[in-house]
Amino acid sequence: MRTGVWLVGARGSVAVTSIVGAAALRAGLTEPIGCVTEHPALRGGALPGFADLVFGGHDIATTGLLKRAEALAAAGVVPARLVAALHSELSAVDEEIRPLPHAETQGGVAEAIVADLAAFRERHGLERVVVVNVASTEAAPVPHPAHASLEALREALQTPDVVLPPSSLVAYAALTAGCAYVDFTPSTGARLPALHELAQRQRLPYTGHDGKTGETLLKSALAPMFAMRRLSVRSWSGINLLGGGDGATLSEPAANAAKSASKQRVLGETLGYVPDGHTRIEYVPDIGDFKTAWDLITFAGFLGTPMRMEFTWHGCDSALAAPLVLDLARLTAAAHRSGRVGPLPELAFFFKDPLGDAEHGLAAQFEALVAFTASLR
Numbered sequence: 001m002r003t004g005v006w007l008v009g010a011r012g013s014v015a016v017t018s019i020v021g022a023a024a025l026r027a028g029l030t031e032p033i034g035c036v037t038e039h040p041a042l043r044g045g046a047l048p049g050f051a052d053l054v055f056g057g058h059d060i061a062t063t064g065l066l067k068r069a070e071a072l073a074a075a076g077v078v079p080a081r082l083v084a085a086l087h088s089e090l091s092a093v094d095e096e097i098r099p100l101p102h103a104e105t106q107g108g109v110a111e112a113i114v115a116d117l118a119a120f121r122e123r124h125g126l127e128r129v130v131v132v133n134v135a136s137t138e139a140a141p142v143p144h145p146a147h148a149s150l151e152a153l154r155e156a157l158q159t160p161d162v163v164l165p166p167s168s169l170v171a172y173a174a175l176t177a178g179c180a181y182v183d184f185t186p187s188t189g190a191r192l193p194a195l196h197e198l199a200q201r202q203r204l205p206y207t208g209h210d211g212k213t214g215e216t217l218l219k220s221a222l223a224p225m226f227a228m229r230r231l232s233v234r235s236w237s238g239i240n241l242l243g244g245g246d247g248a249t250l251s252e253p254a255a256n257a258a259k260s261a262s263k264q265r266v267l268g269e270t271l272g273y274v275p276d277g278h279t280r281i282e283y284v285p286d287i288g289d290f291k292t293a294w295d296l297i298t299f300a301g302f303l304g305t306p307m308r309m310e311f312t313w314h315g316c317d318s319a320l321a322a323p324l325v326l327d328l329a330r331l332t333a334a335a336h337r338s339g340r341v342g343p344l345p346e347l348a349f350f351f352k353d354p355l356g357d358a359e360h361g362l363a364a365q366f367e368a369l370v371a372f373t374a375s376l377r
Contacts, residue, residue, distance in 0.1 A: 034319070129179040131181050
């Protein structure tokens with residue numbers, strides 16, 4: 001089941017860590033720690049193996065993949081011994097990374113992306129390709145009339161106007177090329193009626209949005225606890241400190257707002273109400289690819305007795321995200337192979353802001369994932 005994984009943002013930290021990790025797993029140089037699909041309840045023959053994954057992608061960055069991996073090793077994100085041992089494998093993947101194409105219209109850009117994906121599939125004899133967006137977070141788009149229907153969208157893309165945000169343009173090209181699509185970011189991606197229509201016509205699955213790797217992972221585990229114990233959450237506030245490219249992107253107010261909204265959805269969905277409080281995201285360049293979250297929860301118990309809970313989360317974003325990228329590529333490829341079409345709410349376990357009518361409590365999400373994986377067998 002040779003499966004292509006086409007990464008949009010292929011020279012970013014998450015993508016590079018994913019590529020290094022997959023190569024190390026293939027070579028037997030590491031264990032699949034953090035890979036959900038290796039859980040005994042999920043492991044099965046329906047999923048392509050790590051050795052079956054072939055990587056390529058697009059990026060605007062020109063620094064080579066090996067240099068990026070060496071920089072991540074120097075920052076303590078990936079082991080330097082693995083980068084040294086996998087020199088030839090990383091160089092081979094770098095040959096498959098293309099610059100994002102340019103054209104006079106967005107339709108022309110989409111055609112060039114489709115051509116890149118078709119050539120990648122043919123060059124490696126791939127059964128299927130999954131496109132995974134791990135590029136920088138976008139601001140919420142301005143609504144456009146062409147978003148409502150596929151025919152209107154196709155017509156608008158041939159004009160000089162900017163009709164789609166970048167993530168949605170990539171989703172359009174991926175679906176047009178016959179590729180399943182995964183959005184690991186809070187960007188719009190395939191969340192437009194016209195793109196849902198395209199996925200239905202092409203008989204393709206898609207999933208997202210915004211990989212759940214840190215603070216929101218804890219929220220999805222803790223919020224059901226408060227709900228099940230009938231404890232009244234009065235407020236839930238958090239401060240997230242990020243470095244690296246993600247932090248720099250999120251220092252822009254519009255991207256920051258899109259990310260913060262994604263992070264808060266789980267509380268309203270799980271508790272049944274939205275407590276007071278906000279999530280703030282701040283850029284701290286010195287901490288690089290690592291992140292810290294501080295949360296304060298105030299709640300009331302029996303007779304209204306006031307109580308509080310606090311937690312601090314320190315993590316390496318790329319090391320938390322990369323195994324999930326590999327999981328999602330494997331699961332989405334298997335869903336495509338089994339004939340699943342449209343959004344995949346059963347993959348909500350991986351996302352802050354999942355598609356469709358999905359569960360938001362972590363335990364319930366895991367149960368749905370187990371049932372989904374079993375259905376693929």
